Amino acid sequence: MEALTILNWALDGLLGMSLFSLAWLALASPDIxxxxxxxxxxxxxxxxxxxxxxxxDIALAEAAIGAGLTGALLLAAFARLKDNSTxxxxxxxxxxxxxxxxxxxPK
Amino acid sequence: xxxNYWLLPLLLMLFVGLGYAVLSIPEPVEGLPKMLVDNMxxxxxxxxxxxxxxxxxxxxxxxxxxxxxxxxxxxxxxxxMPDYHESSPGLVLDIMSRQLVPVLIIVAGxxxxxxxxxxxxxxxxxxxLGAAGVLLLLCGWRIGNKCSGLVLRILIVLGLGxxxxxxxxxxxxxxxxxxxxxxxxxxxxxxxxxxxxLSIGTTLAAMFLGSRPGEADK
Numbered sequence: 233m234e235a236l237t238i239l240n241w242a243l244d245g246l247l248g249m250s251l252f253s254l255a256w257l258a259l260a261s262p263d264i265x266x267x268x269x270x271x272x273x274x275x276x277x278x279x280x281x282x283x284x285x286x287x288x289d290i291a292l293a294e295a296a297i298g299a300g301l302t303g304a305l306l307l308a309a310f311a312r313l314k315d316n317s318t319x320x321x322x323x324x325x326x327x328x329x330x331x332x333x334x335x336x337x338p339k
Numbered sequence: 340x341x342x343n344y345w346l347l348p349l350l351l352m353l354f355v356g357l358g359y360a361v362l363s364i365p366e367p368v369e370g371l372p373k374m375l376v377d378n379m380x381x382x383x384x385x386x387x388x389x390x391x392x393x394x395x396x397x398x399x400x401x402x403x404x405x406x407x408x409x410x411x412x413x414x415x416x417x418x419x420m421p422d423y424h425e426s427s428p429g430l431v432l433d434i435m436s437r438q439l440v441p442v443l444i445i446v447a448g449x450x451x452x453x454x455x456x457x458x459x460x461x462x463x464x465x466x467x468l469g470a471a472g473v474l475l476l477l478c479g480w481r482i483g484n485k486c487s488g489l490v491l492r493i494l495i496v497l498g499l500g501x502x503x504x505x506x507x508x509x510x511x512x513x514x515x516x517x518x519x520x521x522x523x524x525x526x527x528x529x530x531x532x533x534x535x536x537l538s539i540g541t542t543l544a545a546m547f548l549g550s551r552p553g554e555a556d557k
Binding site for chain 2: 288289291292293296297300301304305308312
């Protein structure tokens, strides 16, 4: 029993520390793609934390919406951001870029 | 280096504010859980979370549906975003998506149904449907022109519409907005949740697509 309590404390402590460090890394990362990946892993660990807090409903919603769909939305926005910035740097080729690069592979 | 001098006091202020907020959290209101347990048989479902979300505090969920709808309108109003580069998904992804999407749909249905007496419910099920939609979009599936207009819009407002209709109907019959009569509460909640699930799933997938489907094809 004693050992189990200590294990629980250790697990919760580790979870909390990793949440803080992941949050900080995601905020401080200059690379947007890296920040998004860190945010997704933050969401997954957050779901675990909700499970530890006995809130499985919120854990389900966090894993599905917080980590999964928000991550997908952020990645989609990031891809478009990159698209737009390259087309702006191309200057006059904006239109041609937007119409003719359909056979380019996604990054 | 200038930046750091500015950031430090700001961070300190944030830290102090957060610390103050954590330390001054008011004691949880006594008796709320007891009130909920006492009234559970009026709620129509045996999962307290669903009972609170869909019945006792149905207003909150109604407004959340509204927020989702407004968010999608915001995304659509940006308009003219470049669509994804079309790319063939590759054999593995293609086969996996065909296997995975039906499973996701079944799990979403299960979550919706089980929400009445265990963790689950409309938002979780809707998020799974949305994930299935995102997977399909990533694999290059697109909504046919036939479905991208009215059908899509009806699906998107279905959840909020059903909620508002049920609320107003009950306002006319019972005299109170969203006051389910206990005998039919569970059926009403299931109908509203099913509509909400479809709406949430469609909305999330449509958000991922970005621009309005009909418009993107032009």
